[in-house]
Amino acid sequence: MKRFALFALFVLVAAVLTSCGLYNSKMASDPADVETVAVVEDAATEQAEETAEPVVAATEEVVEEAKPAEPQIFEPGSFESPDRCKNCHRDIYNDWKESMHAHAWTEKWYQQDFMMAHHETDGATDLLCGACHAPIAARTGQLPPADGSMFDETAKRGISCDFCHTVTGLDQMYNMGHVSEPGNEKKGPRGDGRSLYHGVKFNENHTKADFCGSCHMVIHPANGTHIIDTWQDWKTNWYGEQNITCQDCHMTPTPGVQETPGRAALLGKWRDNMPYHGFVGASSYVQDAMGNKKQAEMAREYLKSAAEMKLAETVAGDGNLALTVEVHNVGAGHKIPTGTTYIRIMWLEVIVTDATGKVVYSSGLVDEKNHVDPDAVFFRVQFRDADGNLTGKSWRAQGIGYDRRIPAKGMDSETYQIALPAKGEYQVSTRLMYRSFTQATLDEAAERTGEEYPPVESVEMAAAQTRVVF
Template sequence: MNRLVLVLMAALPCVLFLGCGYFSASGEAPPAAGVETMPAAEVAAAQPEEAAAAVETKAAEPQLFEPGAFEDPEVCSTCHGKIYDDWSRSMHANAWQNQWYQPDFLLAHQETDGATDLLCGACHAPIAARTGLLPPADGSKFDATSRRGISCDFCHTVTGVEQMFNMGHVSEPGNVKTGPRGDGNSLYHEVKYTEIHTKADFCGSCHMVIHPATGVHIIDTWEDWKSNEYGKQNITCQDCHMTPTPGVSKTPGRAALMGKLRDNLAHHGFVGGSSYIQEALGNQEQAERSREFLRAAAELKLAEQVSADGTLELTVEVHNVGAGHKIPTGTTYIREIWLQVEVKDQAGKVVYSSGHVDDQNHVDPNAVVFRVLFKDAEGNLTPKSWRAHGIGYDRRIPAKGKDSETYRIPLPAKGEYQVTTRLMYRSFTQQSLDEVYQRTGKKLPPVASAEMAAAKTTVRF
């Protein structure tokens, strides 16, 4: 990584505090005297250099809360048992105590002399970040509540969002618990309606990350959603990710033990594409829900023709039919979606294969892959977000959009051939897990593939 950037990142702690964007007890954080700040929407649209400058100008001194200011989620479980159970199996609950996240978090800490501790940690351990228990990066000062990741009292004491990137939530921990209704009653705490809990901005402030030194948009999910048809129609993150499965828009229930019976109780499992991690954690039901989400996101369509010389021209179209953002999204630089194509003759012999997984669990290096990779200071491709100086590769399928690839496959003889295509998904590359093992000696479960879509056809030569 370019040493100048490391020096800049280490020398600008306030930039990184803002990169976590959370240090405001209430209301707007005042800009530095004589400095005009750039609105969040303009920051999101700015060029990298402009965005980095905007992030810097909005930097403010941290305003921390005392350790213990936020409730332990175990307290919430007493009355909100169903919600707690769903949340406890979510990726939010495992955001910090996560054996897949920690190795890269600590590597970034080492390479940047700790400059990324709060940039990354503010979203993965927001309570620790806001109560001064992070850093140190190893979490050795964390209390029990901090270790529970993105938990109940963090989300339900948010009163607003002051910037739409790098954790811009405004926290007001205390006896008043905020949410999307406000008409409930509790003997333990007060209940207050806040509009922000009904908006995608609530989620987007973490799911939009700008590199504080280079201005590269590391995660662009909110920005992407805002500019596509889902955002324009105000179909929010909650509409999809706070339902148990795709197509289920309402799940009746009670938020609390003695609460009102609601026609729809928001599902706090926050289901996404993390079937591999959920499986490894032993959360079988959550893993299957993740696979349902993946299957609902995409479709494959085929067009084929065989030339006189026996060349099969196969066009595979990938349609994003169900995701409110590009696929993949989020930490797209560690994820991969790819095409598998296989052609068999009448005897069942494979005459062509692309996108296979080898004996070492690695995807065919020549496969058609949909993902993002950054370029580092030397112009090399890298999946490490803290090294990002620009976008080196970006091939994703936009919401309600498509991408296509045409294969030209020589058929060896006259006859009938079966063509099978599959769109596959992985939360991580196997190479990234191999690197963790080489670096730390920690062996993570082999990454599993999930099928998002498939299509078959028969051709004759």
């Protein structure tokens, strides 16, 4: 396999991110550059910050090793188009083509953020982000330029068949450390199949969470901030200890560890379990917007299987209701939310009504402009930039400013102090809600790019109700 001189460019990323205009005073003060999410929906109040996890020294050994591996480069055309694969692997192809992996480069929600980072960092983030979203382009020298003008048709297809099935190993467990060997021999989790077109070889990497984790673990190259920590989170929790892998849950079309029988190829062996290549996650909004209704509904099923809520309440003699809302992570093999948690939000909605149905207390409601109550209790991550402000822009991160998420098999709780106005019976309704983006993020993106984005949806992940009497 060939190595190439882009190693110097990856080293340059670290230098540019700390020295370019990204961290100058204009970046924090110019409204055109500041993310409006911080104003509208971050809700990183003093109380929330007191309960948030501190800046993570994360796993010091990982941060200490957060240096770029020597990248690889191959000739354009070294990787095959997924259209070639669909001739035999039709079912797998049809599942994959509507996955987030297939649209990892082309979907406009990613592109607007990617280009914003490109402009703010003079291109320093092109390969940091693009290596995972357009791995074939990165491995064939077609990225940069960031606009994709040099991409061939295969490079535009995101994370496609031939990239994954020509991986032979991992150089590092972050920032896309996969080792590629494109060619006629295709690697996979079994190796006992036969093909008249290509060779078939077992590769243990395809059976491990590490295969996924090398992209689902992103570390800021300049300061070691964990931008995405899904793999490390999994590795150090109960699921990782039990070796319940990413593939076990996310390569099945239903929540949890399931088996789906089928064939990998038209004339292939019948398998008791055929991994689902739709790679279901939590992206119901994007899937809906792209017209993939089936995938959107599966994403909502995953969200609804992740959490449960429990309530405890006491009413004092003066009518003060102390309502404790517990959120339990019962179904996710990682913290919720995870992944790009700095653009996602999960929050508590609480409504108390009297016997006539009149609302006497609320928190976490959505207003007429589709923005979430900024005083709601939020579960998410926000970075802290060079000026100490919270931001959802990962390239501006100097550290973690706010981190309140619910660990796998763990729980978090919030106690609300609510003054009941009069004697009587009250209905208490609570919900755990989720959004793939804040509405403010989409509003800002639409204004900046001229693109139209459907209003972001709220997904109910869990709910609980109770009645109280004063």
